[in-house]
Amino acid sequence: MVTATALEAELLExxxxxxxxxxxxxxLRELGVLRAVHVHGTDAVEVDLTPTYxxxxxxxxxxxDIERVLRAHGIREVTVRTVLTPAWSTDDITPEGREKLREFGIAPPRVRHDSDPVPLTLGPTRTHRTDTGTGADAGTEPVRCPHCGSADTELLSRFxxxxxxxxxxxxxxxxxFDHFKEL
Structure with a gap:
């Protein structure tokens, strides 16, 4: 792994x-889409950015916006590369980002505890349940209301x-309320 220079760390910030x-x-840092900044020469920068999908x-x-900010900081040439590997995941959202979503009235994505693909289940739309340890939602945290914290919520639209x-x-x-879906 290559260590970032002080300038790269500053530009990444x-x-x-x-x-x-x-x-x-x-x-973009809290969302987890900004991957890296690479300095080339004295005034050229390449930024790695991963889309949410x-x-x-x-x-x-x-x-x-990245180009504008870095040029205002004196970087003459800014190239933003779209990087698809590794793919972005909602696990990349920082804890601060999750809290900001909640405060803004958007239920943050649930934290996944493994790196397996997110299962797609087409079943009941309500998340209030008594967890029996079986079924597609076993062990999954319910989607909580960002307003009152209740786990008794229902899906109105998948989008x-x-x-x-x-x-x-x-x-x-x-x-x-909106729920930032897990990816």
């Missing part, structure tokens, strides 16, 4: 502070304002 265009409450329309806006989110409703406080 600057680029990482850029807000996500779809979720401006999060920075292939074809994510926000990748272009992220790239433009919300962006493809990364689902629309849910809390059955306790009756408030609708």
């Amino acid at each position: 600057l680029a990482g502070a850029v807000p996500d265009p779809e979720l401006p409450v999060l920075t 292939t074809g994510c329309p926000a990748i272009e806006a992220m790239s433009v 919300s304002s962006t493809a990364c989110k689902a629309l849910r409703r809390c059955l306790a406080c009756r408030e609708p």
Whole structure:
């Protein structure tokens, strides 16, 4: 593993502070999409950026914002590369990012404890359950309402304002909310 130089670390911090265009409450660092910054020569930089999913329309806006910030810092040539491997996962969202989502009224993705693919289950839409240790949801944390914390929620739509989110409703406080889906 190559260690980043002090300049690369500084530029990574600057680029990482850029807000996500779809979720401006999060920075690119907190979202986990900014992978690396490589300095070439005295004023050329290559930035590695991984989209949340292939074809994510926000990748272009992220790239433009990164270029603008780094050029304002005196870097003449900025190249933003889209890097698909390793693929981005919701596990890449930082703990600070998860808390910011919750405070913003979006249920953060549940934390996965293994690196296996996320199973897709087409079953009941409610997450309130008594965990018997069996079935597709066994051991899965329920989607909690970001407003009141209740685990008694239901799925209204598998897609919300962006493809990364689902629309849910809390059955306790009756408030609708977005849930950042696990990937």
